[in-house]
Amino acid sequence: MKLYGFFRSSAAFRARIALNLKGLDYEYVPVDLLKGEASKPEYRDGLNPQGLVPTLEVDGLLIAQSLAICDYLDEIKPQPPLMPHDAAGCARVRSLALFVACDIHPLNNVRVLEYLTNQIGVSKDQRLAWYHHWIHEGFVALEKSLSRSPATGKFCHGDTPTLADVCLVPQVYNAYRYKVDMTPYPTLRRINETCLALPAFDKARPENQPDAVP
């Protein structure tokens, strides 16, 4: 099993967490996004037409999209499960995960920030304001959802990590990296700390990857 990733990509971070939670060994193949390696023909044509990371390669099968990777891993290695066993629980976990994966993360992706700078000509301050805006917009709602629900436990859903935590932790990581004020989000901070205390999450952190740049 090979994971094509980049230390700082939060989508790749999710895939690493899922692989670690499942206890699966994998070969990590760095794709240097700073050098545009994911946009090169050999990566786009051979591995991932979108030119994005991560890509998981399993016996010739190529899987793009971090959440598709997580679901695949959950299917081929059901224990420990990334999803609850009841339909309502699954819906809640998926909804929390997609909340981050669809409505926060894509807006702050490198390619989007580059478009803002290069095509629209925004200033550094405007770019940072954009970044913070979408995180706050999402985190306010996420904090409300999590803090009010009796289904929230030590983790986003109950007392074991799920797909929701797999998505939350890399997003909180980005927030800290961009110095977003996390004071208003005590539940997100608490769950993030609980997750990072587990080796599966800790080992997946960007700075613990072989391609990490200080």
Added chain:
Amino acid sequence: MKLYGFFRSSAAFRARIALNLKGLDYEYVPVDLLKGEASKPEYRDGLNPQGLVPTLEVDGLLIAQSLAICDYLDEIKPQPPLMPHDAAGCARVRSLALFVACDIHPLNNVRVLEYLTNQIGVSKDQRLAWYHHWIHEGFVALEKSLSRSPATGKFCHGDTPTLADVCLVPQVYNAYRYKVDMTPYPTLRRINETCLALPAFDKARPENQPDAVP
């Protein structure tokens, strides 16, 4: 079963397609995004903390995020399935669906376009260029993925509609609405037409909703 939606929201469009494919009756409750109804406290506090549509209400359970809604429907009413039965097929379908749901659609959401106009002060032309850019960026890769894979059939995956088609059709609809040149995407056009010939997709179209505005 109640679906809170807006005729033009492509996430709500997805949920309507899934409900129709499953043959489920539902009450459609319009939330007027043009009047900002999804951002009002009664909607945010009571139904959807994100202030987005759609929200599905089933026996007191509230589900946000269109893909979480689709998966829930697939779980409570497995026939006809929205996902293939093999792990590799599921991964492919999920990857295609997320491709649209994470990497095209969120960038062209109303709230994002409004931020570009109101906070960054982009011109109408810049806003349109932004819109077209992310659709082309995504569609080039999607066309390549679909046209090259032997797994593509009458629909995105094989000869029955899946979650991938549920996501594709509303995105192609938006592309036509914004006059994106669809000439380079013959596979996307063909699958879109095949889908829209089915009543489940046709009935879900924005113009066929009670809250449609010409």
